[in-house]
Amino acid sequence: MRTALLQLTSSDDPAQNLGLVRGLLHEAAAAGAGFALTPEVTNCVSMSRPHQAQVLRNEAQDETLSGLRDTAAKLGIWLLIGSLAVKSDPPEDRFANRSFLIAPDGEIRARYDKIHMFDVDVSETESYRESSGYAPGTRAVVAQTPFGTLGLSICYDIRFPHLYRALAQAGAQILTVPSAFSPVTGAAHWESLLRARAIETGAWVLAPAQTGTHPASTGKCRSTYGHSMVISPWGEVIADAGTEPGLTLVDLDLNAVSKARARIPSLTHTRSFESP
Numbered sequence: 001m002r003t004a005l006l007q008l009t010s011s012d013d014p015a016q017n018l019g020l021v022r023g024l025l026h027e028a029a030a031a032g033a034g035f036a037l038t039p040e041v042t043n044c045v046s047m048s049r050p051h052q053a054q055v056l057r058n059e060a061q062d063e064t065l066s067g068l069r070d071t072a073a074k075l076g077i078w079l080l081i082g083s084l085a086v087k088s089d090p091p092e093d094r095f096a097n098r099s100f101l102i103a104p105d106g107e108i109r110a111r112y113d114k115i116h117m118f119d120v121d122v123s124e125t126e127s128y129r130e131s132s133g134y135a136p137g138t139r140a141v142v143a144q145t146p147f148g149t150l151g152l153s154i155c156y157d158i159r160f161p162h163l164y165r166a167l168a169q170a171g172a173q174i175l176t177v178p179s180a181f182s183p184v185t186g187a188a189h190w191e192s193l194l195r196a197r198a199i200e201t202g203a204w205v206l207a208p209a210q211t212g213t214h215p216a217s218t219g220k221c222r223s224t225y226g227h228s229m230v231i232s233p234w235g236e237v238i239a240d241a242g243t244e245p246g247l248t249l250v251d252l253d254l255n256a257v258s259k260a261r262a263r264i265p266s267l268t269h270t271r272s273f274e275s276p
Helices: 014-030 049-055 063-075 155-159 161-169 183-201 255-263
Strands: 002-007 035-037 078-087 095-102 108-113 119-121 127-129 141-145 148-152 174-176 204-207 211-214 222-225 229-231 237-240 246-251
Touching: 002 014, 002 204, 014 035, 014 063, 014 246, 063 078, 063 095, 095 148, 108 141, 108 148, 148 161, 155 183, 161 174, 161 183, 174 183, 183 204, 183 222, 183 229, 183 237, 237 246
Parallel strands: 002 035, 035 078, 148 174, 174 204
Antiparallel strands: 002 246, 078 095, 095 108, 119 127, 141 148, 204 229, 211 222, 229 237
């Protein structure tokens, strides 16, 4: 399956971002891609909770979701919307960071809410409290497609290997890791973490990323690392998009999954043990 990773520099304007994503999806389809993936928070990158409260919508009313469902149907492609920031249903007043798998008929085939919240102090001047604005998910998700079984995750999830082992043991052959990684942690850990998850599970890892400095009409501008990556089931870096927005195209061979797992069948070697 020819696959396209979209690397974006999303602003805090969902309507503007939707137009840019649609254009790239048309380019991807014209290049033969049958599956495309966008990064985390495709619709809005913002450090301002009041601005998010003003421009974000719940799932049923989200124009980015409806617009991209329509685009996927017109192009006849599978689309993983890496995530959208959407309003939750009451009584939850925090947003959801939600990934959507869209089929070629435009229907939503799977949803995944990010489980692990990025609550960290990267440096004295850079800190994040994702849980203050977003409610964590509680359920791991795998989804069937004609070209393979997907295991869904988002960004900070990559630091929790037990999630990916569970996804692989549930049948996932392709792990999706849409992200908006910090430049500091990205330079230190991004490639290593992605390669480790691929090696541990014998799965393809597809990681579309946000990149650069994100325009903001309100509040502080955020910067992200970029370097969308495709990692083979043997842990090889097949593609690295660098730091420019655009498309990365790869051809996935699912036979590589069975070969890697036959060589190192660690998914079948799980043993229980007593905690220290």
